[in-house]
Amino acid sequence: MAEDRDDLLRHYRDSRKKMLEVLHGLTDEQLSDPTLDGWAVKDHLAHLALWDDLRAAEVERISAGHESAWKMTDEQDDDYNEAAYQMRRGMSPAQARWELEHSRARLLEAIEKAPPEALDPSLYGAAGVRSTHEGQHTEWLDRWRREKGY
Secondary structure, three states: OOOOHHHHHHHHHHHHHHHHHHHOOOOHHHHOOOOEOOEOHHHHHHHHHHHHHHHHHHHHHHHOOOOOOOOOOHHHHHHHHHHHHHHHOOOOHHHHHHHHHHHHHHHHHHHHHOOHHHHOHHHOOOOOOOOOHHHHHHHHHHHHHHHHOO
16 A cells, blocks of 8 residues: 655654754764764764665656665665765765755655655565654664763
8 A cells, every 4th residue: 555645755854853953053073973883973864865865766766667676685785784884984074964955855856756656665675665764863863962962
């Protein structure tokens, strides 16, 4: 059964609002501090942006009548995340914020344009049409921020 478009859009807007609330007031130095599970906050932002980009491409692909290009095993998912981290970890905090903003805009636009049948979760691979991924990172960032006293 297809996701309700308005509910899906609300889900992504709400999760981003919560993330931005947790990020509010952090300096570039704090965003670059690599003490959040071995990654810097900016690395988490680049990671989330990567998955929003993949998810947007999947929605577009499936809207065009094609199959998911991201059917991965858990091991492939872990390997992909590690490779992406290695490639993106040199990103500045400013670019990580930009990536986060623009990848979400692409995802929302793809969902808005998708035909209803393209919002069927069973058609998606690792970059599913609905994700709680950002909420998990938001919780980690919030906990880290409280622990650090930021």
